[in-house]
Amino acid sequence: MRKKIVAGNWKMNLSLQEGVALANDLKAALAAETPNCDVVICTPFIHLATLAAVTEGTVIGLGAENCADKEKGAYTGEVSASQVKSTGAQYVILGHSERRAYYHETAEILKAKLHLALDNGLKVIFCIGEVLEEREAGKQNEVVARQLADSLFDLTAEQLKNVVLAYEPVWAIGTGKTATAEQAEDMHAFIRGVMAGRFGEPAAEELSILYGGSCKPSNAKEIFSKPDVDGGLIGGASLKCADFKGIIDAWK
Numbered sequence: 001m002r003k004k005i006v007a008g009n010w011k012m013n014l015s016l017q018e019g020v021a022l023a024n025d026l027k028a029a030l031a032a033e034t035p036n037c038d039v040v041i042c043t044p045f046i047h048l049a050t051l052a053a054v055t056e057g058t059v060i061g062l063g064a065e066n067c068a069d070k071e072k073g074a075y076t077g078e079v080s081a082s083q084v085k086s087t088g089a090q091y092v093i094l095g096h097s098e099r100r101a102y103y104h105e106t107a108e109i110l111k112a113k114l115h116l117a118l119d120n121g122l123k124v125i126f127c128i129g130e131v132l133e134e135r136e137a138g139k140q141n142e143v144v145a146r147q148l149a150d151s152l153f154d155l156t157a158e159q160l161k162n163v164v165l166a167y168e169p170v171w172a173i174g175t176g177k178t179a180t181a182e183q184a185e186d187m188h189a190f191i192r193g194v195m196a197g198r199f200g201e202p203a204a205e206e207l208s209i210l211y212g213g214s215c216k217p218s219n220a221k222e223i224f225s226k227p228d229v230d231g232g233l234i235g236g237a238s239l240k241c242a243d244f245k246g247i248i249d250a251w252k
């Protein structure tokens, strides 16, 4: 059985103090009621070391939202995969559409980040997804297949065990416009098929594929009910404990 996961992506929000308060609220809410899925929060780098202490020994996993494409050295302002790991975090998000679009992260750059993250013992939440024009042109499958091939196909099946995919149609991120459960399922099944073609059926069956894009308590249950949807990557709704918990509860 593959893992069900609800992961938060805080993006560039919350002061250190606000982040600690939110993590403590979540810790209390999940201690009161054990979730039926894995729970991860991915936060700005500045929160990680402090939140590692808050989340230690709880069901909450911790991750960064990015890491450098270089191992170490004179790269002012960058944070390496080994530095992320040294905070106590276990995950890193890579390939988010905001990083691809605003920071020009290419498939080659993402491949370098992916290998460094895995080599340093991090689990990777790797994001893929098409923009609106690509969907309107009916090219979403082609685009996503290329994103998968360009960054993931040279992994070994063993490395793939530490990768979770997140399908995030760019037109649904932060827009309030969610993909329908059918659109999500169609794409997730397609992604699983592409991964099966490269890594074989058993590896693809083990791979968790999350949906992301305006996921909220009110739509999570329907989206998560689809057979190839294994959870969500949650932006806006991960910033309020009640909303995030509401999405986690979709697995009840």
Ligand code: PGA
Pocket: 009, 168, 172, 173, 174, 175, 176, 212, 213, 214, 215, 233, 234, 235, 236, 237
């Ligand atoms: P959203 O963001 O839930 O605010 O749409 C999702 C994401 O970007 O991971």
